[in-house]
Amino acid sequence: MKLRIQFTKEEPVRYISHLDLARAFERALRRAKLPLALSEGFNPHIKVAYASALSVGVTSSSEFVDIELRETRPAEMALTALRQQLPAGLHIVAYRMLETNPAALMKVVNMAGYTLDVPLTQPAGEDVLRAQLAALLRAEELVFTRTSPKGTRTLDLRPFIRELDLLEAAADRVKLALQVHITDKGSVKPQEVLQVLRAQYAAPLREDAAVIHRNLLGVLRHNELLSPLDVFK
Amino acid sequence: MALMNHEILSRVTKPARYTGHEWNMIRKPHELMKCKLVLAFPDVYEVGQSNLGYRILYHILNNQAHTVAERVYAPWVDMEAELRRAQLPLTTLESGTPLGEMDIVGFNMQYEMSYTNILNMLDLAQIPLWAAARGEKEPLIIAGGPAVYNPEPLADFVDFFIIGEAEELITEVADIFSGWKDAGKPGGRREILRRMAALQGIYVPAFYDVTYHADGTVAAVVPGDEACPPCVQKRIVKDLDKVDYPTRPIVPFLEIVHDRIMLEIFRGCTRGCRFCQAGFIYRPVRERSMERLQQLVQEMLDNTGYHEISLTSLSSSDYSCLRELVTTLNETFSSQGVSISLPSLRIDSFSVKLAEEVQKVRKSGLTFAPEAGTQRMRDVINKGVTEENLADAVRAAFAAGWSAVKLYFMIGLPAEREEDVRGIAALAYKVLDIYTQVTGKRNGRLTVSVSSFVPKPHTPFQWVAQDSIKQIEEKQQLLVSLLRDRRISFNWHDAKLSYLEGVFARGDRRLAKVLHRAWELGCRFDGWSEHFHFERWQQAFADNGLEPAFYTERERPAEEVFPWAHIGCGVTTAYLRREYEAALTERFTADCRRGPCSACGVCPQLDAGVVDWGRQA
Numbered sequence: 001m002k003l004r005i006q007f008t009k010e011e012p013v014r015y016i017s018h019l020d021l022a023r024a025f026e027r028a029l030r031r032a033k034l035p036l037a038l039s040e041g042f043n044p045h046i047k048v049a050y051a052s053a054l055s056v057g058v059t060s061s062s063e064f065v066d067i068e069l070r071e072t073r074p075a076e077m078a079l080t081a082l083r084q085q086l087p088a089g090l091h092i093v094a095y096r097m098l099e100t101n102p103a104a105l106m107k108v109v110n111m112a113g114y115t116l117d118v119p120l121t122q123p124a125g126e127d128v129l130r131a132q133l134a135a136l137l138r139a140e141e142l143v144f145t146r147t148s149p150k151g152t153r154t155l156d157l158r159p160f161i162r163e164l165d166l167l168e169a170a171a172d173r174v175k176l177a178l179q180v181h182i183t184d185k186g187s188v189k190p191q192e193v194l195q196v197l198r199a200q201y202a203a204p205l206r207e208d209a210a211v212i213h214r215n216l217l218g219v220l221r222h223n224e225l226l227s228p229l230d231v232f233k
Numbered sequence: 234m235a236l237m238n239h240e241i242l243s244r245v246t247k248p249a250r251y252t253g254h255e256w257n258m259i260r261k262p263h264e265l266m267k268c269k270l271v272l273a274f275p276d277v278y279e280v281g282q283s284n285l286g287y288r289i290l291y292h293i294l295n296n297q298a299h300t301v302a303e304r305v306y307a308p309w310v311d312m313e314a315e316l317r318r319a320q321l322p323l324t325t326l327e328s329g330t331p332l333g334e335m336d337i338v339g340f341n342m343q344y345e346m347s348y349t350n351i352l353n354m355l356d357l358a359q360i361p362l363w364a365a366a367r368g369e370k371e372p373l374i375i376a377g378g379p380a381v382y383n384p385e386p387l388a389d390f391v392d393f394f395i396i397g398e399a400e401e402l403i404t405e406v407a408d409i410f411s412g413w414k415d416a417g418k419p420g421g422r423r424e425i426l427r428r429m430a431a432l433q434g435i436y437v438p439a440f441y442d443v444t445y446h447a448d449g450t451v452a453a454v455v456p457g458d459e460a461c462p463p464c465v466q467k468r469i470v471k472d473l474d475k476v477d478y479p480t481r482p483i484v485p486f487l488e489i490v491h492d493r494i495m496l497e498i499f500r501g502c503t504r505g506c507r508f509c510q511a512g513f514i515y516r517p518v519r520e521r522s523m524e525r526l527q528q529l530v531q532e533m534l535d536n537t538g539y540h541e542i543s544l545t546s547l548s549s550s551d552y553s554c555l556r557e558l559v560t561t562l563n564e565t566f567s568s569q570g571v572s573i574s575l576p577s578l579r580i581d582s583f584s585v586k587l588a589e590e591v592q593k594v595r596k597s598g599l600t601f602a603p604e605a606g607t608q609r610m611r612d613v614i615n616k617g618v619t620e621e622n623l624a625d626a627v628r629a630a631f632a633a634g635w636s637a638v639k640l641y642f643m644i645g646l647p648a649e650r651e652e653d654v655r656g657i658a659a660l661a662y663k664v665l666d667i668y669t670q671v672t673g674k675r676n677g678r679l680t681v682s683v684s685s686f687v688p689k690p691h692t693p694f695q696w697v698a699q700d701s702i703k704q705i706e707e708k709q710q711l712l713v714s715l716l717r718d719r720r721i722s723f724n725w726h727d728a729k730l731s732y733l734e735g736v737f738a739r740g741d742r743r744l745a746k747v748l749h750r751a752w753e754l755g756c757r758f759d760g761w762s763e764h765f766h767f768e769r770w771q772q773a774f775a776d777n778g779l780e781p782a783f784y785t786e787r788e789r790p791a792e793e794v795f796p797w798a799h800i801g802c803g804v805t806t807a808y809l810r811r812e813y814e815a816a817l818t819e820r821f822t823a824d825c826r827r828g829p830c831s832a833c834g835v836c837p838q839l840d841a842g843v844v845d846w847g848r849q850a
Contacts, residue, residue, distance in 0.1 A: 208244060
């Protein structure tokens, strides 16, 4: 039996990493005493799969995880047991019981949405900011050098950016909405979009202090946006 | 630092070190509390959160109706810079309260080279470092932990020390504090310290006067207040089954050093290895009962969601019913996917069999500690292990399928000769030969880990001269040249760090100024090699006209008064001296659990006894 769960990652756990979150979830599942399915092999691990990793410092109202149980249980009972064991800031908002073997979350989820609350280094007019966003979206290519512990890599970010909107502009901060594609060739992080906006389009953003929230993980098919709870193939 | 701002947390590494909210974290309303205490650990979260002592105290203190205990760890250097730039005080994880607004701040003296972090944390908390400079509004600064058996280098910074096991004592401290606070704090700081000094196991350094001879050695340490005993004896818990154990330990989000259930199966060790301070200060041996342990395991699994249990103690194979315990735990819990680990195994084939039992599927590494390379040297330190024991043990391990073994040694032991150092390499090659004999292959892997011996107070070697940095480095170089083999990975400790550890381990009160100066010069996280700056320490000694060699490189005469002479761990000086003489004549002293009593003095002095379920059965 498989359960697909939609959950949140809120303020108390904002700064934990994806690995931390996965460990916290596993321990909650064990405390809930659910009959977890285990993998074969020398070092058996529980069969749990996430849709997409969330960065340290980012909250979310829309994360997804598939959990496999080795015995069938009434889903509502299993969920109740799990809810009581989740640390503050992790909440289950919806779930589906999956009868057949569904496609992995990672395979079906192909877009993410964020709100970005970004302090400004200096006041900027709303029109100016809109023009900068528009210019970025008009670009055919956004060359970006990504630095990771493994080294640096230059890539084009433009194909990953679906939408970028100005939601609110105040004197000292702006609120943006961003939608990105998640592909088998990778994706773009919200901070990277902010970095490009600042460095290449002169937007006076302090991306290091941005408050980022993921509000959407979805499946985009033929221009229709579906919830991962409704997509199994 | 729960209330810390997002900008700072976004810039530092591992911000979850500072944000709390872990499973089983305890929050209590401060307005209902009489005693608000901080458990401060002078190292990063991942190290401090692993400390069993603090897990126990957190649990016991928060079980008291009117006491709250909250945690704080040393902020890493990036966070320190952020706090200083923003002029924010260091705060507790649970409630974000500045340390200065709490009643008592307790520090864990786990390791001498974390003392600068204690000063740094006080400074970050905007609390005056020197005890004499703190006023009525400031919290009481207290300290305890293994290094407390020579508290003197911290004597000028700490209001009182907790000597020994704190499970029972800490609630007495909280009660006395609450009573004094309820009564309107009569007599101020001095009065609360006098009341604390009346408790067995509490040492108030300000009430003791130290005088020195012209040569710098201590002439006498005498109490200047009638409330204080001439010698502060440690506190112990006589029956471990009767004290609370943290069955709801905090489950961290971050991966910490000991990220598993720690089940303390017994306390103390009487093998009597002469170099080992833990073997003396934690006496007598007291075991938890099997029934109690099984019950604790179930509760802890249920409350944490961990699926690994570490059976901890100073020498796990010495638990009298270990075989039975391991078998029972395996039978009960392996179906729940729970695994058991056994640290600190002795060198014998029995231990290998046990290791096999607990590691049925995955053969991770196996560690043995012969400690010294020759039989003569092992006799000097009373290790009680022969080369045959080691050969049997590794043969059994290789036959059972292990291919990676780690051997742990020390150099710089008393009366060490070059042949003893060479003996380490000889033993390493012998182990590799056994691997080839057993398996017919030459792909064995061996880690040889060699630390430098640091003489510690309350051990038979408290009188000896520690090797100089140069001597240690020469021995390390000799081993580097002897252990050049692609199958061997050789690692060793920084000789300079061990040297300073030795200075503070056997230092006196005058070192407070050195510590303070070193901190001013930027020393902190000295135990982390990337932050260890020996030249700053040299300058700190020079600035205060003190010579580190005085504390380490000098054989101390039998009649010398030690700076820690007024602190007692129950073991008598006469016994330690006998053991030192036995070391020099390479004589063996048996474990009193199975052999005759060696009259160390612990049982009569502390009115306690050995609790050994194997012997009583």
